[in-house]
Amino acid sequence: MNSRAVTTDILLGIVPIALMIALWQALVSFGYAPPALLPPPGLVFTRLAQQLFTTTYQQEIAATLFRLFAGFSIAVLLGVSIGLAAAASPAINAVVRPIVRVLAPLPKVALYPALLLLLGFNHQSKIMLVAADALFPILLSTYYGASMVEQKLIWSAMAAGTPRRQILFKVVLPAAVPSILTGCRIGLVISCIVVFLAEMITSTDGLGHVLVTAARTFQAVDMFVPLITISLLGLILNGLLEGLRNYLLRGFPEV
């Protein structure tokens, strides 16, 4: 019964995607859109398959992934530590909270020119932009997760003789993990988006650069390929994070 419901769900989910591709194909075949503007889906997917096996394209993907991971890791490290510190100490909280309130809604892309001028056109400026954008969702969800920890848990740990210092790592951090992982998931999607944008603005390699080059030379097919690639990358990374979440939260009740 349950597995049947899941199959129906999957079938239902394929419908809109199939419809979209069918509509796409129909637009091309019935001549509503010239192939120069909207290449047929078959062509785009064969091109994608070809590209995935060329070394140049693999290098572009590697460059994008490197920036994505570097920025994302910085964001996770900073976000989790600042979030925990702000939840643990009222003094730090008083300093961090207003700064976060000011910086979180700031559109970070607007900072990119400043980062470019300061850090140059290499990896650093892009990694910094990714980190700056992914930081706040992770920081905020860590903070909320850590401040929602039940006081009773802390009291019982203290009664059981856990030193104050260790409470943060033995009680608060594990209890906040579900919330932290939710933040990481949002941060990951944002990282995918931002790394692509940064590469579109100024870059000599990476998927965003592939798109811009294709756009400048009006190669419509090559414009779709990096877009589909980043979507696939996002799905794969999301799946990996989901796996990590299931592994880390194996003892937790269903969240």
Next chain:
Amino acid sequence: MTVIRAFVSRSAPLMACLGLLAIWQVAALMLKTDSFPGAWEAIKAIPSILGDQESLINILASIRRMAIGFSVAVLVSIPLGLMMGRSRAVASFFNPLLMITYPVPKAALMPIILLWLGVGDIAKMLVIFLGVSLPVIYHSFQGAKAIEEKMLWSGAAMGLSAAQRMIRIVLPAALPEILTGCRTGLVLALITMVTSEMIARQSGAGNILFNALDMGQYDTVYAMIIIIGAMGIGLDAAFERLRARLVRWSEPGFEIPLSFA
């Protein structure tokens, strides 16, 4: 005592702004490069930008596009998200599509949309619409899913039709979550606005920013960063005030810092 505390907590974001600007100024004085003017010079460049009629029209055009894109997205996404939250079939219909489109940067669709629609307002508003709708759909979906069934049952027992239940029960109960989504959407709208104008350099705030960067007018670059940043902070603060008024009944639990005592 409480008056002082209220004053401090209210002025804290302002203090943070001033502090960040001060750090910027000090860093600029220490680095002393042409490409990194101090905060003061950047602020001094703001009046000349806002005073210039052409750039003012540009910025207002940006805001108009953002407002239209955002409102259309909210109007479409909330009903869709709520329906996804209440009906399993609708949810499994749309979920995979949303999952595929989520990690695609919406502004990266800009070059393709430009090919179809030309460098006009419509292309930019469409991109903003796409960027805003996903988080709003997602949060409305989560909000509608978390509703207690009992409330819906009692609504049905008292003779509310399905549509009435949607408007009188589901919508208010999901409102806090929906507004969280709208807040994320608002920031995303601003980001998409800047990037779309950066790609289609025709008009708007993003256009001024990146043209100044290309021409090496560094104080204009930093002044535009301040202006766009101020727009983000201002919109967020205004929305937060609206949110607090609309959902005063739902007490956020995380306002109290955790104590170890």
